Amino acid sequence: MPILTVIVTAAAIFTAFLGSGAIGGTPIAEAAGGALSADATPLAPASSAFSIWSVIYAGLAGYAIWQLFPAARRSPRQKHLRPWAIASVILNSVWIWTVQFDQVWASVLVITVLLVVLIRIMYILGEPRTGGWPDLILTEGTFGLYFGWVLVATFANLFAYFSAEGLNAFTTIPVGVGGIVLAGLIGVVAAIIDGGRIAPALATSWGLAWIAVARMEGSYESQALVITGGAASAVVVLTALIAWALRRSATSGRSLAAGAEQQAH
Known part of the structure; x- marks a missing residue:
């Protein structure tokens, strides 16, 4: 399973780069008729927001290598995590190709399943950590950023789909404000449930902040969206x-308390 994790992760990252237009092909912002461009909907992040994928992919590559080491091979947490990690990178690649083939409706389904998988991963990360700092950085850091970003991306994807389908409500400022507030609330609830893990919160905050930046100009320029995004x-x-x-x-x-009890005895 550790070797399979390396192979699948490497293949998924390569196909993701290929499909995203990073090493050829059509950039995601230009695919599907521009449905996911930075100016497509009130919830579209500015293009600079997507630079977080470089960090996530680097973390996934590092994780795939680290989980080959003895400490990770002995870890029950890593044993539980590997199948879900594999599922997450496969789903990410599938999502990119659904957009490349102009199937925005399918991209919504895929990113929703990906979000569910990442929620499961965050639950698994609640198990005891046995790998020290490498485990903290490469496992919790990487998948935390992954989850936090996909949370925001799911909302952006939904708005892109509904807008492309002609549901004009999803191109209005009030609904955009509501979408940002809902995404922020889910990010807050996630932060409380997982005991304040910083990586997921940073990625969610990053996405919301770049939505605010994108609303400073363009078709959906709005002070209300900027303030809401920044505050969230x-x-x-x-x-x-x-x-x-x-x-x-x-x-x-x-x-x-435990130390005092031991001294008392």
Whole structure:
């Protein structure tokens, strides 16, 4: 399974780069009639937002290599994670090709399944970590960024599909504000549930911030969208930091209580 993880991840990253237009072909923003371009809907992030994929792909490559090492091979958490990691990279490649073949409706289905897979991965990452800092950075960091970004991308994808289908409500500023608020709320809930993991919150905040940047000009220029996107971005990160501080404080409190109990005995 570790070797299969390397092979599938490498193949999926290559096909993703090929399909995204990074090494030839049509860029995603220009595929499907521009349905996913930075100015297509009120929830479309600015093009610079997609640079996060370079970090995610680098992390996935690093993870695929690291999980070959003995510590990862012995880890029950990694054993549970590998099939879902493989599913996530395959789904990401499939998503890119659905857009390349102008099947925006299919891209919505695929990214929704991808989001579900990443939620499952975040649940698995709640199991004990046994690989030290490499595990923290390459597993929790990579898949945390992956989840946080796909959360925002799912909303952007939905708006792109509904807009392309002629549902004009999804091209209005009020509905755009509502979409940003909902995405931000889900990011807040995720930060609370996972105890303030920083990587997912940063990626969600990144996506929301670049939606705000994109609304500073173009067809959907709107002060309301800029303010909402910026505020949602800040609230997600702030919630994660508070949740992390509370979790750390609770852990320290339990450790002190355990130490005092041992001394008493």
